[in-house]
Amino acid sequence: MTDDILDQLFRRLHAEGFRQVALELVQENVDQVRFSSNTKDLHNHWNEESISVFAETNGRTVSTVIKDASALDSAVARLKEIAARTPENPSFSSLNPEPQSYSGMPRARSSDVDIEDLASAMINGSLASGSERVAGLVYNRRSAVTVMTDHNRCSYETGGIEAVIRAFRGNFTGQEAQHFGIEANVDSSTMERLGAEAAETASLAQQKADVEPGRHRVLLSPYVMGNILTYSSGFLSYYSVETGLSCFSDLLGKEVSFPGFNLHDSPLDFNGVGARLCDEEGTATARIDIISGGVLKSYLHSYSTASRAGVKTTANAGIISPRSWQLQLDAGRRGYKKILEDMGDGLLIGNSWYTRFQDYRNGVFSTVPRDGVFLVKNGEISGSVSGIRISDSVTSILSGVREISREAKNVKWWEEIAPSSMPYVLVDNVNISRAF
Amino acid sequence: MSGELLDKAMEYASSKSRYAEARFMEISTNDLAYRNSQFEGLNFDTESGYAVRVINSSIAMAYSDREDWGRLKEAIDIALKHSQRPGKAGIWEGKPIKDTWSVKQRKKIEDTSIEDRVAMVREFDRIMAGAGATVRVNAVQDKRIRQRYINSLGSDVRGDISRVFYFYMIGVVDNGEFEQSTKEFGSSSGYEYLETLNLEDRITADVRDLHESASAPRPNPGKFDIIVGPEISGIVAHESCGHPTEYDRIVGREGALAGESFLTGKTFPYKIGSDAVSVIDDPSMEGSFGYYRYDDEGVPSRKRYLYRNGYTDEFILNRESASMIGKGSNAGGRSSSWDMEPLARMSTTYIKPGDYKFDELFEGIRRGIYIKSFTEWNIDDMRFNEKYVGKEAYLITNGDISGRVRRPVIETNTIKFYSAVDAVGRDLEFSAGMCGKGDPEQGVDVWMGGPHMRLRGVYIQ
Numbered sequence: 001m002t003d004d005i006l007d008q009l010f011r012r013l014h015a016e017g018f019r020q021v022a023l024e025l026v027q028e029n030v031d032q033v034r035f036s037s038n039t040k041d042l043h044n045h046w047n048e049e050s051i052s053v054f055a056e057t058n059g060r061t062v063s064t065v066i067k068d069a070s071a072l073d074s075a076v077a078r079l080k081e082i083a084a085r086t087p088e089n090p091s092f093s094s095l096n097p098e099p100q101s102y103s104g105m106p107r108a109r110s111s112d113v114d115i116e117d118l119a120s121a122m123i124n125g126s127l128a129s130g131s132e133r134v135a136g137l138v139y140n141r142r143s144a145v146t147v148m149t150d151h152n153r154c155s156y157e158t159g160g161i162e163a164v165i166r167a168f169r170g171n172f173t174g175q176e177a178q179h180f181g182i183e184a185n186v187d188s189s190t191m192e193r194l195g196a197e198a199a200e201t202a203s204l205a206q207q208k209a210d211v212e213p214g215r216h217r218v219l220l221s222p223y224v225m226g227n228i229l230t231y232s233s234g235f236l237s238y239y240s241v242e243t244g245l246s247c248f249s250d251l252l253g254k255e256v257s258f259p260g261f262n263l264h265d266s267p268l269d270f271n272g273v274g275a276r277l278c279d280e281e282g283t284a285t286a287r288i289d290i291i292s293g294g295v296l297k298s299y300l301h302s303y304s305t306a307s308r309a310g311v312k313t314t315a316n317a318g319i320i321s322p323r324s325w326q327l328q329l330d331a332g333r334r335g336y337k338k339i340l341e342d343m344g345d346g347l348l349i350g351n352s353w354y355t356r357f358q359d360y361r362n363g364v365f366s367t368v369p370r371d372g373v374f375l376v377k378n379g380e381i382s383g384s385v386s387g388i389r390i391s392d393s394v395t396s397i398l399s400g401v402r403e404i405s406r407e408a409k410n411v412k413w414w415e416e417i418a419p420s421s422m423p424y425v426l427v428d429n430v431n432i433s434r435a436f
Numbered sequence: 437m438s439g440e441l442l443d444k445a446m447e448y449a450s451s452k453s454r455y456a457e458a459r460f461m462e463i464s465t466n467d468l469a470y471r472n473s474q475f476e477g478l479n480f481d482t483e484s485g486y487a488v489r490v491i492n493s494s495i496a497m498a499y500s501d502r503e504d505w506g507r508l509k510e511a512i513d514i515a516l517k518h519s520q521r522p523g524k525a526g527i528w529e530g531k532p533i534k535d536t537w538s539v540k541q542r543k544k545i546e547d548t549s550i551e552d553r554v555a556m557v558r559e560f561d562r563i564m565a566g567a568g569a570t571v572r573v574n575a576v577q578d579k580r581i582r583q584r585y586i587n588s589l590g591s592d593v594r595g596d597i598s599r600v601f602y603f604y605m606i607g608v609v610d611n612g613e614f615e616q617s618t619k620e621f622g623s624s625s626g627y628e629y630l631e632t633l634n635l636e637d638r639i640t641a642d643v644r645d646l647h648e649s650a651s652a653p654r655p656n657p658g659k660f661d662i663i664v665g666p667e668i669s670g671i672v673a674h675e676s677c678g679h680p681t682e683y684d685r686i687v688g689r690e691g692a693l694a695g696e697s698f699l700t701g702k703t704f705p706y707k708i709g710s711d712a713v714s715v716i717d718d719p720s721m722e723g724s725f726g727y728y729r730y731d732d733e734g735v736p737s738r739k740r741y742l743y744r745n746g747y748t749d750e751f752i753l754n755r756e757s758a759s760m761i762g763k764g765s766n767a768g769g770r771s772s773s774w775d776m777e778p779l780a781r782m783s784t785t786y787i788k789p790g791d792y793k794f795d796e797l798f799e800g801i802r803r804g805i806y807i808k809s810f811t812e813w814n815i816d817d818m819r820f821n822e823k824y825v826g827k828e829a830y831l832i833t834n835g836d837i838s839g840r841v842r843r844p845v846i847e848t849n850t851i852k853f854y855s856a857v858d859a860v861g862r863d864l865e866f867s868a869g870m871c872g873k874g875d876p877e878q879g880v881d882v883w884m885g886g887p888h889m890r891l892r893g894v895y896i897q
Contacts, residue, residue, distance in 0.1 A: 034875070036688045040523030043496040045514045046775060047507065048485075061477040067501050068437055071482065078480060085550040086468075087475040116521055135691030137875055164875075166692035175692065243471060244571040244607060245616075320476060353695075358812035358825045358843065361607065361614040366823060368816045370695075387821050389814075389847070414693050415877045435821045435847045436895035 005069050006148055016080045018055040020095050022281050025051050025146045033119045036135035054319050059088035091320050096303040100152045100284040102277045106270045108182040111142040118191045125192030126167045129199035136165035152282035160273040161186050162412055167198035172384055174201025175351050175371035177413035183270035201350050201372040209375040209383025217346035218430040222422035224352045226411040230418045231355050232394050233324040238305040247363030247394050256296045257398040263291040267325035272410050274326030274419030283315040300324055327420040332404035336424035339403055341379040348374040353416050363394030391433040400427040437484040437503045445488055445508055450588035452516050453490035455527055457587040460486055461774035468553055469575040470561045485774040490515050494523025499775040526759035532590035537729040539598045541626030545578045548627045563636050564606055567643035571607030585734040593734040599624050599881055610650035617642050622725035622868030645828045652840035655896055661801045662894045665808035666865035669787045669886025676850040677715040678782040680819035681742045683757040693875050695817025705747035709854020715743040719783030725868045726783030726882040733769035733778050740766055754780045772878035779874050787886030790860025797859055797890045804832035805844055823847045845897040856894055861887035
């Protein structure tokens with residue numbers, strides 16, 4: 001599909017009586033290598049195109065994704081039929097009518113990368129550093145995106161490399177899962193380093209240790225923090241706030257963490273794969289301060305939610321339900337190893353997964369630590385812990401933050417961690433539970 | 437798209453590979469939602485495309501969403517090139533099969549009007565509001581899948597699948613305390629399924645239970661005899677039996693993602709608990725949300741015992757993992773869309789009912805808790821260390837229910853859980869769900885279920 005088809009569809013929708021139209025054309029080339037037990041399982045290759053359609057007439061909204069250019073006629077007819085036969089959607093007020101100016105695109109690295117070689121480098125780097133076996137994957141994704149509305153038109157390129165490696169050594173594991181946007185440099189040595197780091201985590205402690213359930217000081221890795229803040233980002237959407245399902249309701253302008261806690265949405269950082277120049281209604285993206293100096297400064301907004309809240313859009317459309325693009329937690333001053341040395345007794349947690357909530361309004365959840373869970377005694381790792389959970393609330397975790405590391409990683413992993421940049425974070429009074 | 441290039445793709449791919457498969461799939465969905473009494477629009481999507489798998493020195497797949505031979509050939513050529521590089525290359529081939537199948541619908545998706553769908557979901561919202569739910573999210577989806585699968589052995593299987601799914605989430609505030617509940621209902625059928633559920637009574641009871649739970653006391657931690665409801669039996673069957681018996685996990689193929697299995701390295705059959713426990717996965721159950729007569733690799737489906745009388749039995753196998761264990765596929769190969777690889781997946785997973793009447797389960801419990809349903813849950817990547825937080829729950833004193841308790845927590849492991857089961861009810865209920873696995877993430881439609889069960893001496897937090 002081409003920009004001509006986008007224009008043609010835009011005209012057709014208006015000709016059929018739709019007053020406001022937002023289209024997003026995505027043309028994507030993706031390669032993926034998956035591997036386990038040190039050898040390749042599969043090479044996947046995708047070549048796909050789609051146009052996401054959002055249209056409004058007389059307060060009625062319709063949406064679809066068109067993947068077949070020959071099906072434009074039937075899609076438009078179906079949209080018109082739905083609009084005529086459904087109620088108004090009060091969650092939509094308007095697309096952003098203000099003319100936008102977009103940042104320039106950075107110079108993109110070539111997309112011509114041999115990801116089988118990158119996967120091999122990662123596997124070999126890990127085995128050379130002590131892994132007994134590894135599993136993981138490498139993606140190379142390049143997307144050309146055009147967003148077209150009645151008021152704006154925005155085109156950009158995004159994507160990049162994603163690499164995941166999990167290292168196994170005996171009963172112990174370590175994992176790295178990082179992303180590199182189209183502006184970032186990435187080569188075999190980068191992959192070797194990731195493999196080695198995963199192996200080093202798996203090798204940090206070869207003896208088991210126990211921890212009593214209760215409140216502990218915990219140093220959370222970039223992956224754990226990325227996981228918790230990925231889930232939290234849903235609560236930061238104004239859509240969740242007004243639905244009554246956000247633990248950040250009524251906290252705007254209030255202190256939610258320590259003064260060194262600065263959380264942004266950072267979609268213009270093309271070192272990450274979550275980068276984009278505009279949101280889904282064509283609003284130019286920008287770095288958004290969400291939490292500054294520990295104070296909640298802003299929810300995430302589309303034009304419609306911002307209109308209801310009486311504020312300006314933050315360019316996070318999702319036209320109906322805003323969402324973050326690429327979270328960034330500002331790094332601190334000291335290295336994480338120094339923080340570890342000075343933390344006294346507690347836990348270092350390398351990764352977590354299966355985060356689930358029993359209470360969205362109060363942010364009560366648990367998540368299962370994995371891939372490097374260590375008991376820390378007098379600032380030194382004294383053993384590897386298993387069978388525990390972080391069973392706490394988002395607001396309690398944020399209010400317990402005491403220090404943030406100088407190092408940060410671009411983390412992204414499966415459905416657990418959205419593309420983000422996260423440092424290590426030291427948190428006091430984290431509730432740890434365990435199985436009986 | 438019509439899928440007219442499928443045979444040409446097969447002919448081309450098989451001429452240049454040791455083994456080849458081609459699949460055309462068209463998926464049409466309609467989704468509509470109400471949020472706190474506000475209509476949120478109706479979204480429809482139709483997507484279709486080709487998936488081609490080739491095997492030479494390794495396995496490669498290519499996906500294309502255009503009826504354009506030049507583009508499709510280019511994608512196949514890329515896959516062929518990658519398949520010449522080293523890697524795993526095992527596949528169970530089996531015998532060729534030719535067949536056509538479809539899901540029966542009485543109230544057909546295509547005959548259900550937009551107005552009827554809107555009215556139905558609006559009515560759910562009205563019932564919730566009337567019962568006192570302050571948070572109300574309702575979503576209904578219908579789906580129609582048309583698929584044709586062919587392979588280089590001569591298989592040719594055509595399927596036409598219809599599914600209906602209803603999700604809701606409610607929240608209540610009582611005395612300043614918040615409680616929430618989510619429910620999922622789904623079936624391989626037309627819209628007639630939702631009419632069989634008596635949803636007005638279910639929703640009203642759910643809201644009432646949340647109000648009563650919000651003001652109930654937390655239990656004092658300690659050991660209790662417990663009775664769990666079918667909803668919990670179902671999630672346990674899914675998480676700590678279905679997932680760990682997916683053979684690709686056991687051999688580490690999901691190691692960096694959804695994880696491996698506590699069964700890795702064990703000698704089989706392996707004892708997992710009480711002989712009262714058998715767990716079945718049955719894709720051939722007509723009407724179930726996970727129903728299929730043939731999987732997405734053209735293999736005929738059948739019932740599988742995953743645990744039988746307290747021991748492991750079969751594993752869930754797709755063509756690739758079957759080759760690793762030296763057996764035939766038992767039709768576990770599912771892919772959520774045309775552009776996804778088939779993985780070893782569950783369908784309808786449930787604990788086999790026993791002989792006990794509901795009342796008989798309570799006999800002999802001096803101090804216990806009846807946990808009927810759950811809210812938060814999770815499990816580790818080995819599918820061993822698991823947690824279930826009760827939603828609707830009651831104290832049991834001397835065999836009788838003696839009041840509600842709030843959010844009792846079971847945090848235990850798979851062997852301890854199944855070993856504690858000493859009585860299994862004769863009832864059987866199912867819940868629907870979306871099971872996630874793979875990268876890219878593939879959510880597939882499943883049922884999970886079971887009877888009420890009694891467990892002895894479980895530590896409750």
